[in-house]
Amino acid sequence: MKKLLIILHDLSAGGAEKMMMRLAGALADAGNDVTLLMLTGGGLHAAHLDPRVRKVELRSPRTARAVPALARFLRANRFDAQLAALTHVNVVAIVAALLSGTLARLHVSERNAFSHDKHVNPDFMVRLAYWVAPLLYRLIPNPVICVSRGVAQDLIDTTVARRQDVTIADNPVLDDDxxxxxxxxxxxxxxxxxxxxxxxxxxxxxxxxxxxxxxxxxxxxxxxxxxxxxxxxxxxxxxxxxxxxxxxxxxxxxxxxxxxxxxxxxxxxxxxxxxxxxxxxxxxxxxxxxxxxxxxxxxxxxxxxxxxxxxxxxxxxxxxxxxxxxxxxxxxxxxxxxxxxxxxxxxxxxFMNASAVETYLAALLRRSSP
The missing domain is CATH 3.40.50.2000 (Glycogen Phosphorylase B;)
Known part of the structure; x- marks a missing residue:
């Protein structure tokens, strides 16, 4: 059994949030001890989280201001692997992991076409996150987990990320039955x-x-x-x-x-x-x-x-x-x-849970792909 952490801003109605909720349950199905941490908290999908998954809410007023609390949590709780999702959350997780000495266990994931998605949210802090993220992706020890080959190639083609800076894992969209x-x-x-x-x-x-x-x-x-x-x-x-x-x-x-x-x-x-x-x-x-x-x-x-x-x-x-x-x-x-x-x-x-989870575990735990 591995101790795994998923880091999100919240569990709102977006597709990425739904998939991280499903991934947490699927990882628990595979026999792992899973914690899902929300930098802010709440959201539509929170009520549907698998009861076997530990839920932690930092209740930060903004994602960007969650770095100190997340760093304290990472110092106090040792995980075999930590997975962050969404660009602005990735940046916060990288800084917190660096401060807590857990960067070697941190993995981040990109859920959308980076070159297009970076123009969607006008918030200054989000725009700043999209600017700095590719620079950090070159420096962190583990490759960025992308949800499709196209997302991975887009990151390579439009940012400073290199081919060795990315890997791919399928979304756990469907129950195995x-x-x-x-x-x-x-x-x-x-x-x-x-x-x-x-x-x-x-x-x-x-x-x-x-x-x-x-x-x-x-x-x-x-x-x-x-x-x-x-x-x-x-x-x-x-x-x-x-x-x-x-x-x-x-x-x-x-x-x-x-x-x-x-x-x-x-x-x-x-x-x-x-x-x-x-x-x-x-x-x-x-x-x-x-x-x-x-x-x-x-x-x-x-x-x-x-x-x-x-x-x-x-x-x-x-x-x-x-x-x-x-x-x-x-x-x-x-x-x-x-x-x-x-x-x-x-x-x-x-895109069944069991198949997708194996691709994630291969990336998170550096195992051979199935």
């Missing part, structure tokens, strides 16, 4: 009546997710009975609703908010669409594939090409091309649902 567990019932009324095709997307209502392109594509579909649901919350809610009204599709479009069970919603849909402008390794795309539901994705950096095997599993279209996106959606809606269903499920199986 996902094939044997039927999805739950959807919550949305349109997914319960099946009277017309329903397209589903899931994600933060933010520019990264390209939902404006998806709405434009949806408005051009020949089937005027089709409906579009986007599950998620974010700053663009009013803007997306106004776009749907201006395009005349407001009565067939809904933003119901965050969903606790995206697999259940997607499983009942006619088609799932990932319209993102950039990603790291889109977990909801894997969840969608695991249900067997037809899928369409942009060929965004990074992740979809790898997950969809270059388009063999499902169509890949150019980013910000509503015409191509509409054509791909139409093709999927007109194709028998069972066609390539098993291929979609098989592609998702790579």
């Amino acid at each position: 996902f094939r044997d567990k039927p999805p739950g019932l959807p919550s949305h009324r349109w997914l319960l009546d099946h009277s017309s095709p329903v397209i589903v997307a899931v994600g933060r209502l933010a520019p990264q997710k390209g939902f404006d392109t998806l709405i434009s594509a949806f408005a051009t579909l020949a089937d005027s009975s089709a409906r579009l649901i986007i599950f998620g919350e974010g700053a663009l809610r009013a803007q997306l609703l106004e776009q749907a009204r201006s395009l005349g599709v407001a009565d067939r479009f809904d933003l119901p908010g965050y969903t606790n069970d995206p697999r259940a919603e997607v499983a009942a849909a006619s088609c799932y669409v990932l319209s993102s402008r950039f990603e790291g390794s889109p977990n909801v795309l894997v969840e969608a594939l695991s249900t067997g539901t037809p899928v369409v994705s942009t060929r965004c950096p990074h992740g979809p090409q790898d997950i969809l095997i270059g388009g063999l599993v499902a169509p890949l279209v150019a980013v910000d091309d509503p015409i191509a996106l509409a054509q791909a959606i139409t093709q999927q809606l007109s194709t028998p649902r069972e066609l390539q269903r098993q291929s979609r499920i098989d592609a998702a199986a790579r």
Whole structure:
């Protein structure tokens, strides 16, 4: 049994937070003693943390101000490996590990396309973290764990990080018995009546997710009975609703908010669409594939090409091309649902907990990859 620590800012509704929560539980499943530490604390996913995982909340008012408290915690508690996630948390963890003498046991991870993600948050301290992080990544003893080959290559191509400064580990997206567990019932009324095709997307209502392109594509579909649901919350809610009204599709479009069970919603849909402008390794795309539901994705950096095997599993279209996106959606809606269903499920199986945990343990404990 190894004593492992995961360091996050909180357990809010983001994909990285959800994956770290799942990773903590999967590492516990593998027989390890796992602690999940939050620099601030709380968040939507906190209630779903595996009870075997010890939860620590430093309650720092800001992530950047958590360095002293984290350093004290690392001095007082010896772990075989420490894993931080998200760029600004990585910087705090590196400084605290240096002060506590635990840098040799620290690993950091990048969850998104660095060259794109660094422009998203305007906060000065976050921007500073993105500037200094690649310099630190060259100096720390352990390589940065990236969630996909694309994320790793992006870090090499756009920063001072070198190939030896990165490694790759898959996200633990699915339970090991996902094939044997039927999805739950959807919550949305349109997914319960099946009277017309329903397209589903899931994600933060933010520019990264390209939902404006998806709405434009949806408005051009020949089937005027089709409906579009986007599950998620974010700053663009009013803007997306106004776009749907201006395009005349407001009565067939809904933003119901965050969903606790995206697999259940997607499983009942006619088609799932990932319209993102950039990603790291889109977990909801894997969840969608695991249900067997037809899928369409942009060929965004990074992740979809790898997950969809270059388009063999499902169509890949150019980013910000509503015409191509509409054509791909139409093709999927007109194709028998069972066609390539098993291929979609098989592609998702790579991201089962047990397989993903082995890639993480290989990186954290410097073992040979499985």
